Amino acid sequence: MSDLRISRRAALAGASAIMAWAASPARALLQAAELDVPASVDALIAKMTLEEKAGQLNLMAAAWSGGVATTLNPPSSGPSFDGQLGDAVAGKLTGVFNGNGAAMARRMQSAVMRESRLKIPLIFAADVIHGHRTIFPVPVGEAASFEPDLAERTARVAASEAAGAGIDWTFFPMVDVARDQRWGRTMEGAGEDVRLGELFAAARVRGFQGRDLKANDAMMACVKHFAAYGAAEGGLDYNTVDVSERTLREVYLPPYKAGFDAGALSAMASFNEISGVPAHGNPWLLDTLLRGEWGFKGFVVGDYTGDEEMIAHGFAKDSRDATRIAFLAGVDMSMQSNNYFLHLPALVRDGDVPEERLDRSVRRVLAVKHALGLFDDPFRRIDPKREKARTRTKANLAVSREAARKSIVLLKNDGDLLPLPRTGRKIAIIGPFAEGKHDLNGPWVVYGDNAQAVDLAEGVRAAAGTSNVTVTLGSKVEEPLPGGIEAAVAAANAADVVLLAIGESENMSGEAQSRTEIVVPAPQQALAEAVAKTGKPIVVVLKNGRGLALEGAVKDAPAILVTWFLGSESGNGIADVLFGAYSPSGRLPVSFPHDSGQSPYYYDHKATGRPAPNLTEPYRARYRTTTNTALYPFGHGLTYGVIEYRGLELPQSMGWDGTLTVSATVANTGKRAAEEVVQLYIRDRVGSVTRPVRELKAFRKIALAPGASEKVTFTLRRADLEFIGLELKPTVEPGTFDLWIAPSAQADGVHGTFDLVKA
Template identity: 55%
Template sequence: MSLDRRSLLTASLAAFLTLPIPRRAFALAANDVARVDDLISRMTLEEKAGQMTCLADSFRPFNPPNPQVGIQDEKRLAGEIRKGRVGCLFNGIGVAGGRRAQDIAVKDSRLGIPLLFAGDVIHGLKTIFPVPLGEAASFDPELARRTSRAMAVEATAAGLHLTFAPMVDVARDQRWGRVVEGAGEDVTLTSLFAAARVRGFQGGDLRRDDSLLACPKHFAAYGAVAAGLEYGNVDISDETLRETHIPPFGSAFAAGALTTMAAFNEINGVPATADRELLTDLLRGEMGFRGFVFSDYTADEELVAHGFAQDDRDAARLAVLAGVDMSMQSGLFIKYLPDLVKSGAVPEGTIDVAVRRILYVKAAIGLFDNPYRSLDEAAEKSRIATPGHRALARESATRSVVLLKNEGVLPLAPTGRQKIALIGPFGEDRANLYGPWAFYGDPDKGVDIATGLRAVMPDPSLLTIVRGCGVRKPIDDGIAKAVEAAKAADIVLLAIGESQDMSGEAQSRTVIEIPAAQQALADAVAAAGKPVVVLLRHGRALALHDGVANAQAILATWFLGSETGHAIADLLFGRADPSGKLPVSFPWESGQEPFFYDRKSTGRPVTDNGGNEYKARYATTDNSARFPFGHGLSYTQFVLEDLKLSDTALRWDRAIEVTARVRNTGDRPGSEVVQLYTRDRVASRTRPIRELKRIERVTLSPGQSKLVRFSLSRTDLEFVGSGNKRIAEPGLFDLWLGQSSQGGLHAQFTLYAEQPSRKG
């Protein structure tokens, strides 16, 4: 099936997510194909294995947050490149070092095959944008496309060709630290952001100097690790794998991604790095993926620790036969593949296919014609940390914040004389603005909350700053000084939450709450009796309690990046209107995890009519969220009214139109995200209580209204049924149009087909 990109983007979402990659996404000129064929015909086994090897960049040394395994100094690495034993370097930036390495590859190696330079540019290079989970709260994929484009412009100016992003794992357990890298708990939202970020990174022409290859990760189901434990096992049904965890990858591939990364985790007993059914049968056979697959960092070597491979040699064999094309950092492919082929354990044809995939991607981005693309010193000086990128970072940060609660205390009067106490470990803190995976950024370039407030306050002398406590530990007289400041103020801004090293890879937590020292501070400040506005800093949903949960206002500010302080000040003083929506559910208690809105009802669901004994609930709390997925307030008020369906009968090959009017009934301009959810009442597989199908952002002036329109077809109602086939079944469906995953305007329709219905 071949569709142009515009058609792909306007197709119904369910159909879009399951389309194979457009063949033209990998179309190469005849001379490129001939060049690759010629190279493969002349390559030795060692040179082939070299193209399949990715190593840490020592020409542009950097110490990213990875285990320091197998790091080589520049001299030794240069020798390996000369011998044709390296195809890709990663996580070094800088044009000068990149040119030195590329010179060796192009001029000194036997075949002159250029290196691919890759790096972890997850939410910014020098200009740091909000963490991906925070930006997902904008519910605006176009914003993510714009920020990804800016990241690509900076990353390519710094000498990179590829980023190991976006992370498209659907994450439903907030104990998992890497929730922060994705778009949250919902498959539809994650899929929309996956496609947008790929388009942003890669741009419209892969051969342009500022096009950055995307590498959606981690294939697959990393977000489903048991108990939220990093690198843990995944034990799920094929239906759940295909229905929840695979679609965002389909969305990313359909948008043009030409690489992907295998996951660390095992799935149903088989590590993803050695899973041929996953990496070959599903990824390439069913999904039509034509790019190449990275292992994650030393993941092939880790097959031994998994207990799946006998030794490193066996691990290399298993990984390459499964469908891994490029080994990252372990060095196993260059060490063992030549002999594995000679011994007959691995067919040389398997190696040739992998090398061809890698060389095709290098050709697709123009590396053979211009090995020094993205290695321009003038671009390095002019395209990084520009004023335009800072302005976009401020916009993105402002639109990522979610107003969870507001009892009339916000916005603050912009010209008032109120005394403000900024209390908490993050008030003047710059070390925790960026969040995890922003290691290229300059910490001293970020704007902290205090600086942002002073920039907008008519009289900065009215601002008192008291730290109160550390992130994890109390400080001497900290609480006493904080309470004194709170009593002397008219309003308290409480800047608390997680430090950036509490989220991200290897930061799984058993308790997703405010650290005890900060909770004690919050409780003491609340007892002072002054209005409190909580400014949460976090990389996951949190269970909030006591002085935090009972504050008069709560803002979920995530890790907002370079423009943190300006964005928060803009919102506090009403210079901007909060419009973010939660991409993850905030539970009442840590013990509810994994918790997500589109769960199943069970045979004994909790109802709103009491009598909840012997129901699907915990003894200490019911099965609901404190703040549900999709929730987010504004400084104005919106109402939805006049829900209409063009027909209550949805024919098999037709569509129905859903309309409603959204009205701004407040006295300020603002934006609302209208969300459409459905539920299949009776099906051959039990279905979630709600599923997000459509979103639309609407910006309205006071008193203004707008008619929103959505179209639904049979493909939007499909699910994975028997035999792992996507099916839709005739019968009754609920539909809600609302402002979160709870409540909303309700209607019903029936899907009809020519064949008899299986629903009684």
């Protein structure tokens, strides 16, 4: 049990914090960053006891939840449903998360609105990460589409389904820039690039919140994890982050800012510390930056027991101390620890927390409940009939299939092995993911069911018939299967082509699933080597939630598809690409390194004073066995067309207050229609702060018929050339810039230079 006594040092620190807050010039600025609320909200706050106020800042996991939900968070000994219902009526909690649908929500809300003293509606939240009942590709896979509009549409579908089930609030989007593929939570975000991260963050917020947050098909978004969780040392979940403020502002913060600018009304504090200060106890991060500098008007929720975990960090003495620190730092609402309800009233009575601060956080929470329409109609999203009507409709599944095929990345297609003909060839599907209702939806799915998803064999048989398709597992995911390799070799020998379905299982990616070696597991690699020796053409169908280091027969296969975890329509989406119903258009949002030991690897690294263009020059910035490049870089992906870049049109200079219009012609000289993601990169050759070797500034996805070409034009402004300068503020300097219009971060495409000129 935590020691509830407070030390003299802690008491003095608390008193100092109160005085500092009262005297701070930031106080007025922060008070301005609040949602407008009706006078009735302040009148309600005036009636509340300290315990009722603390209850509005206390969020707990639903006691009545689905089986999946209980496995996604650390176990805790919570109350029974009847006990939680009593807590809700007594005003001890603001709402619950990951509950069991509209029926549960109706029982709880009915009890609160009928029996509680103040009749403050509950808020219902959930981890709706990449779908509710209809499941879409994992977010990093969806980012491979390079279509933010697609992400907005899938979020819209997810919001409609989830809101139909009584859910007001999702803990998404996760916008952490992930540059170390060992980190399991890579699968939750948009990958390694800042610009791509910004665009997908904003799109997902718009999709969930819709045009009217009070609509019964809209739900509040939560931008997480604030901040820089993706920079965890060693790619280890929950680990320390230590970055400069410049790197924080230039790399990690922009996607959060984009999400808040798009209208997100909640933020979630991250588990990590930043430069020695846990995010849950960081007033610079949560108040000075988020509210003061950015003007954020919503509320900040802690992550699951994140306030309590400051004790293990060595930042707080006990639960009471952790509560004081988190609350004064700017965490408005505590999740799952129950600390705010247990300790905030006493902290206020003892003078360690100003009641004005408590009232302000309560006002934020009530203002958001008002914005969600809960005070107007506490049951606006709670309708069991609507829940059923919106679930897994034909239209929703069609969007899932579209998202699945648009998320697939064709890494390699030697000899134009793909697309496969629908008839006339015997197909052997081999591998642990060849068939079966498992590992289809992907990690972080609370309400979806793998049993309802389409597996690879189903999709292939639907497209190519059943008579010419065989299925052989060959191995388990992380263990050999007795006799498996022998059976797989026999199946390969009897076929014309092999679909090798290998990669990661759902429990190898996601939260708490960091990996030291980002490779295909050894039993599957052995399977691949054995099948390759048959000499039959192999299409690797890779299942993964992160960038992988491919080896041996997997790396050498003539065709490789990155299929991530694609959700409800997995098998159909893959079959669409395999048989040419859809020409692959996905591009990598994360780099695939040559070797695990390169981690963290990302395309927009610095050149260093000793760049390594090849393996022949000694004393260069490279490992002994590889250059500082990727096997498959960010932005890479092939189509079934043949794409050429030519005809760069680039002015020699750009005026200080002007714009630069640049264009190139992109042609499809192949015999099949294609979609190409045309990418614009720059490099600032000389700066007062060293600049990356390339930075993505814009991209366009275009459709090209066989033999067609299109002139693709981009416009740059001076703001597009800014970086965080020596004064830790955005700046730009005259000078020479390299520019590429290219198909990836490592491809030349067409390349030229221009000068930014200051008059």
